[in-house]
Amino acid sequence: MRRNLLKALLWLLPVSVLGAWTSPPAAPAMSGISTYARPLALGGSMQSECGTRPGYDGYKVQVPAGAQVKVEVTHLGSSMYLDTGLFIYGPKDASGNYGSQVLAQDDDSGYGELSKIEFATLSKGGEYLVVVGWGNAAQKHYRVQVDCVGGTCVSQPQPAPSVYALGLVEQRITPGLQSTLDTGNAQYEMLYSYLRRFDFLWPYSTEASLDAAASAVLSQGLYEGYRADPAPAVLTWEQFKSSMYWNYQPLHADILAAYGSPLENVQVKRYARQFSTGPNGDNWRTLHVILFPRSYKVIVYEQTAHEI
Secondary structure (H helix, E strand, C coil): CHHHHHHHHHCCCCHHHHCCCCCCCCCCCCCCCCCCCEECCCCCEEEEECCCCCEEEEEEEEECCCEEEEEEECCCCCCCCCCEEEEEECCCCCCCCCCCCCCEEECCCCCCCCCEEEEEEECCCEEEEEEEEECCCCCCEEEEEEEEEEECCCCCCCCCCCCCCCCEEEECCCHHHHHHHHHHHCCCCCEEEEEEEEEECCCCCCCCCHHHHHHHHHCCHHHHHHHHCCCCEEECHHHHHHHCCHHHCHHHHHHHHHHCCCCCCCEEEEEEEEEECHHHCEEEEEEEEEEECCCCEEEEEEEEEECC
16 A cells, blocks of 8 residues: 555656656656665565556665676566666665665666666675666556676685686766766866776676776777777876876776775776877877776776867
């Protein structure tokens, strides 16, 4: 009965929040969702009815530190032609809040218009909130499943093989990092930087290497121009700060706070390239591949400068 009341109350929210999905679906308003969230065991699933209109359901999932989880609205147990969205928040703090930062989200990566977060790395242990949203309800059903796929989920992890490739899955950077980046980019016309975050699946007992992280990044066509650098530099975390243009240096502490974990040996590899843009002068670019081996993240920071 309480869940039915919640579904009714959610319809008092603006249509722009709860209307049919465009792409991607809007992040939900947290009021009410966490209050009526139901527990869902890691490795378990739950089936539910959407109701008659678009809305959201919340599920509380307890995970160990460093867990990598897969969350999916499955084809099995879900109604045909249902359009869903998925969001992960947390962990829950001492006051019972999950925060407003979306750690991972997805729209249509699953079957049809169903949602699937292939994996998300949850660096801190605790209780997380998984939110399922639906856009074209009409009393359809869905089934949500949460699985452990790597990291601390492996009971007896083996050492990493001598040859392996990192598969990178991009996630959004935090709003705080985006704001700091935007502030730096507004300072000078001739300077501009980019920041991206990737997670990688890691079921091994030994840590991933910086070379493997750099290789995974350079394999992307966007960064092929850096492959010709004959002598990329390996930097410590502190040396990385001095490599940043001064107006972007506030990102240094913010990146570590957002993605680092205790005793993390953060490593950085820097690539550089220079080319002429014709009458507009020269262009200088540096690419920093940052490995967080215990948090299973690769951060890419690229900064550019050009003559004006």
